[in-house]
Structures are given as C-alpha cells and as structure tokens.
Amino acid sequence: MRDLPPGWATAIAPLEYSGPGVEDRGGHRLLRHPPHPECRAANARVGKAAPAFKREDLKGQEVSLADQKGSVVVVDFWATWCGPCVQSLPHLNKLYEDKKAAGLKVFAVSVDEEKEKVAPFVAAKKLTMTILFENDE
Numbered sequence: 001m002r003d004l005p006p007g008w009a010t011a012i013a014p015l016e017y018s019g020p021g022v023e024d025r026g027g028h029r030l031l032r033h034p035p036h037p038e039c040r041a042a043n044a045r046v047g048k049a050a051p052a053f054k055r056e057d058l059k060g061q062e063v064s065l066a067d068q069k070g071s072v073v074v075v076d077f078w079a080t081w082c083g084p085c086v087q088s089l090p091h092l093n094k095l096y097e098d099k100k101a102a103g104l105k106v107f108a109v110s111v112d113e114e115k116e117k118v119a120p121f122v123a124a125k126k127l128t129m130t131i132l133f134e135n136d137e
Contacts, residue, residue, distance in 0.1 A: 050075070055109060055132035058119055063107065063132055074106045077134070080121045081112070089127060096129040107132050 050073075054064045065073065076092055078085035089108065096106040106129040110118045115133055122131050 055107070055135065057133075058122065058131050063130065065107075068105055072104050074104070075109060076106070077109045077111055079111045080117050089125060093125075093127050093129050106130065109134055 050065060052064070052066045054062050057063050065075075074092070074095070076088070078089060080086065092106060092108065096104060108127070108129055109132045111134045112118055118131065118133070
C-alpha cells in the first residue's frame, strides 16, 4: 500500500464504490481520506499503543484489549441506527473471515442504547466477528 500523509485514514469501502482515493487490495477496497478536524485527538495517537479497555460481548463475557497484545486487532464503533455503519459491517466481517486464520481479531463495538436490538440484528446480518457493547459510562 502506498504511504499516507500523516493523519490520513484508511477505511474499508463497499466493493461497488469507486472514486478518488480508492485502492483494490486483495478483494477489499480501501478508501483513503484526509483527516477531519474533529479527528485530531485520534490522530495524536497514531503510532502509540491503543488505550486499554474492557467490554462485554453478546454472551456477557468480558473482552479486554490488553489480552490481545501481540495480535492485529481492528476495533470498529457502530450502531444499528447508523446507515454507513450498517453498510460497512458486512465488509468488515468479510475481512475478518478472510484473515482470522492468520490471527486477525475484529471487535465491533455497538454504541446502541437498546442492547436488546443488537443480537437479533447481528444474527440477521450473519456477522461472525466479535460484537462488544459500549460501556454505559
């Protein structure tokens, strides 16, 4: 992949999307975009360790990011009511399915306030990646 200017981000783009900044990579399309001004805090963490967190999964088991040290981990925040989030989940799940044998871990953190909607949504979408819940903090 080409190097990006500092602060630029990479996201998985839908396969039907094409346009500036899109690259095909092994069956996945990557969308590269410049940093948004509101992303400065996240950009300040580039190259640094991710903050530790613990979240509960769909089965009520606690998952800790610290326990994943040494693994490649993708963390995505989403909600059932967020259209772009819903569109990206199947692509993120495909990435997980394609790379899980190589050790990739994907944690999709739901920020839904109505947690009871998440499990049926995940089942309907046939998502196999790890689904976590945002803390109520």
